Amino acid sequence: MSTPREMPDSEPSAPAKLAASAASIGAVIGRYRWVICALLFGGTTINYVDRQVIGILKNELQRSIGWNEQAYGNIVAAFQAAYAIGLLLAGGLMDRIGTRRGFAGAVSFWSLAGAGHALARSPFGFGVARFALGLGEAGNFPAAIKTVAEWFPRKERAFATGIFNAGTNVGAVIAPLLVPWITLRYGWRWAFILTGASGFVWLLFWLALYRRPEEHPALSKAELAHIRSDPPEAAARIPWARLVPHRQTWAFALGKLLTDPIWWFYLYWIPDFLQKHYGLDLKSIGPPLVAIYLAADVGSIGGGWLSSALIERGWSVNAGRKEAMLCCALCVVPIVLASHVVHLWLVVALIGLAAAAHQGWSANLFTLVSDMFPRQAVASVVGIGGMAGAIGGMFFANRAGHILQVNGDYRPLFLIAGSAYLIALLLIQLLVPRLEPARLAERASMSA
Numbered sequence: 001m002s003t004p005r006e007m008p009d010s011e012p013s014a015p016a017k018l019a020a021s022a023a024s025i026g027a028v029i030g031r032y033r034w035v036i037c038a039l040l041f042g043g044t045t046i047n048y049v050d051r052q053v054i055g056i057l058k059n060e061l062q063r064s065i066g067w068n069e070q071a072y073g074n075i076v077a078a079f080q081a082a083y084a085i086g087l088l089l090a091g092g093l094m095d096r097i098g099t100r101r102g103f104a105g106a107v108s109f110w111s112l113a114g115a116g117h118a119l120a121r122s123p124f125g126f127g128v129a130r131f132a133l134g135l136g137e138a139g140n141f142p143a144a145i146k147t148v149a150e151w152f153p154r155k156e157r158a159f160a161t162g163i164f165n166a167g168t169n170v171g172a173v174i175a176p177l178l179v180p181w182i183t184l185r186y187g188w189r190w191a192f193i194l195t196g197a198s199g200f201v202w203l204l205f206w207l208a209l210y211r212r213p214e215e216h217p218a219l220s221k222a223e224l225a226h227i228r229s230d231p232p233e234a235a236a237r238i239p240w241a242r243l244v245p246h247r248q249t250w251a252f253a254l255g256k257l258l259t260d261p262i263w264w265f266y267l268y269w270i271p272d273f274l275q276k277h278y279g280l281d282l283k284s285i286g287p288p289l290v291a292i293y294l295a296a297d298v299g300s301i302g303g304g305w306l307s308s309a310l311i312e313r314g315w316s317v318n319a320g321r322k323e324a325m326l327c328c329a330l331c332v333v334p335i336v337l338a339s340h341v342v343h344l345w346l347v348v349a350l351i352g353l354a355a356a357a358h359q360g361w362s363a364n365l366f367t368l369v370s371d372m373f374p375r376q377a378v379a380s381v382v383g384i385g386g387m388a389g390a391i392g393g394m395f396f397a398n399r400a401g402h403i404l405q406v407n408g409d410y411r412p413l414f415l416i417a418g419s420a421y422l423i424a425l426l427l428i429q430l431l432v433p434r435l436e437p438a439r440l441a442e443r444a445s446m447s448a
Contacts, residue, residue, distance in 0.1 A: 030223035032216070033151045033160075039206055040144045040164035043107060046199050047140045048171025048267075049178070050114040050133065051079070053195055054126070055268040056179045056289075057188050059275055060282060064188065067123040069408075073401015075123060076268050079130035080394035084387045086138025091383020092240065095376060099143045099150070100210050106139025107199045107206070115196030118189035134390075141366070141386055146379035149370045151213055153229045155311065157370050158321070162304020162363035169297035169359060172267065176289035180282045238377040238440055240384070248372040248438040249381055251431040253388040255365050258424040260389025261396035262332075262417045263358050266292075269400060270351060273410055278344045288348045295352030296359045303328055303360020304367070317371055318435035322425070325364050329421035331357035336418035339411045354417065361421060368428075372437050 054061070058072060067075070094102040113132035120126045144164050152160045175195075182191040213219055213227050243249050274280050274288055303324055310320035335354040341347040369381045400413055 029226050030220040032219050032223060033213075033227060035209065036147060036151050037160050037163050039202075039209060040147055041167040041170075042202050043103065043206070044140060044144060044164050044167030045171040045174065046107070046195075046202055047110070047137055048168045049175045049195050049198065050110060050171075051137060052172055052175040052267050053114070053179050053191055054117070054130070055271050056176055056282075056285065057183065057191065058268075058272050060183065060188055061126070065121070065123060065126070067126075069405035070401045071123045073397050073399075073405075075127050075130050076264070076397035076401070077394045078127040079134040080264065080390045080397055082131040082134030083138050084390035084394065086135040087142065087383045087386035087390060089383075090139040091142040091380040091386075094139070094142045094146050094379040094383075098212070099147045099379075100207075100212075102139060103143040103147075103210075104203055104206060106136055106143060107203055108136075110136025110139075111196045111199030111203075112136075113196070114199070115193045117192035117196075138383075138386065138390075142379040142382045145366055145369060145382045146375075149375040149378040151227060153227060154317075154370065155308065158304040158364060158367040159301075159308045160304075161366050162301045162360075165304070165359060165363050165366070166297045166300040169293045169300055169355075172293035172296065173290050176271070176286040176293075180286055183282065238374070238380065240380060242440055243373075243377060243381055243384065243438075246438045246440075247431045248368075248436075249384060251428045252365065252369055252372075252381060252385040254427045254431070255368075255424045256385040256389030257392040258420045258427075259358065259361060259365070260386075261393040262420055263355075263362070264393040265396065265400065265413060265417060266351070266355055266358075268397070269404075269410075269413070273338075274344070274347075276408075277339075277410075278347075280344075288344065291345075291348050292352040292355050296355035299328070299356025300359035300363055302356070304363035306360070307364050307367070321364050321368060321371065321435065322429065325361055325421075325425055325428075328357040328361035328364070329425050332361075332421050333418045336415050338414045339409075357421070368432075368435065371435055372432065374440070377438075377440065 054075070061067070062072070090102075090106065110133055113129060113136050116132060117126065117129040120129050145161070148157050148160045148164070179191045179195070182194055211217075213224055270292070271285055271289060275285060280288065306327065307320045307324035310323060311317055315323070332354045335350050338347050338350050341350065366382065369385070370378050373381050396416075403409060403412060
């Protein structure tokens with residue numbers, strides 16, 4: 001009787017092969033996409049340095065130029081109006097000509113406009129300069145969000161968005177350290193000139209290092225495969241007419257409409273609030289503002305990390321994003337007490353917590369766009385939402401100027417700030433309860 005023939009070693013199963021392949025790719029995948037994220041971080045930092053200069057110098061310029069609270073509110077509103085117009089155009093422009101040329105053009109324009117503030121001699125002149133700055137700076141976020149959608153798989157986008165969005169806080173930290181020093185040493189005009197010139201330094205790095213992933217010589221095949229690991233998407237550009245009717249577009253736009261004005265309020269009025277209520281001046285305003293925006297920096301990265309971590313642990317994208325946004329919305333609520341706080345560093349802590357929560361909220365709100373829309377529509381949707389946020393900021397700035405001109409009372413403004421995020425999250429939940437992707441192709445076939 002013959003003995004059974006010895007069987008050869010069994011072949012690895014298909015799942016085992018796939019796991020081994022994934023491990024091999026992970027070992028050599030590369031990190032060039034994070035270099036691109038660092039460029040976005042740098043551009044966003046400069047963007048926020050340029051826009052915050054006027055808030056830090058508000059009282060100095062008020063003495064030099066002779067404007068009142070209402071005039072200052074109108075100057076801020078001019079920036080917001082231009083920002084809204086710019087966002088109306090910037091998203092589609094980035095989708096049409098690409099982020100390399102589009103982002104370069106935006107930075108060049110806003111850097112010239114920022115330096116151009118030095119030529120202003122009246123509130124009207126500052127309004128013109130702010131309008132030009134708003135037009136140029138509108139290109140930053142549509143370009144950055146589109147770049148993240150092109151360079152990162154969906155599971156990494158919230159974290160990448162949080163990192164580049166942290167540039168807003170780094171810019172807000174650098175500005176109160178740099179601007180008073182330049183002003184006290186050389187005068188306020190040089191504060192605008194030197195901060196505006198920094199954009200052209202960044203531009204040299206952008207043009208040297210940025211290409212689309214498929215065209216980049218420094219990108220490995222493994223990293224490109226990782227970037228393109230999500231299901232394929234159609235390549236055709238999607239016109240605005242197909243984006244506006246969708247609930248997903250309105251969810252993002254309403255989120256921006258209600259919460260962006262709060263961030264503008266922090267940028268343009270918190271320095272004034274601290275100076276008038278706690279006796280600070282240009283020499284002493286720096287440390288409290290640095291503390292606030294360092295906290296905001298942590299919130300930006302932490303908010304993006306939180307939703308990504310929840311999703312990595314098995315939460316759905318819908319649950320992970322909204323749970324993170326709810327945490328952020330609740331952390332803003334205590335700012336309603338800011339006007340009643342006597343001690344400077346306690347109010348700095350309250351404002352810092354709210355600023356951190358806003359940035360965590362913002363990182364996840366931006367990421368909702370790439371969760372719900374294909375890559376080729378992302379910049380346009382961000383432009384629509386950003387325009388809504390700028391319109392909200394324009395009206396908020398005008399009302400803030402009026403309220404402060406009449407009675408100097410910050411309490412109504414802090415009350416609005418504390419409640420806006422919970423209202424926005426409720427509207428987002430009503431519009432997109434499951435965060436389902438927009439069915440653009442289906443709508444197109446129905447209308448054909």
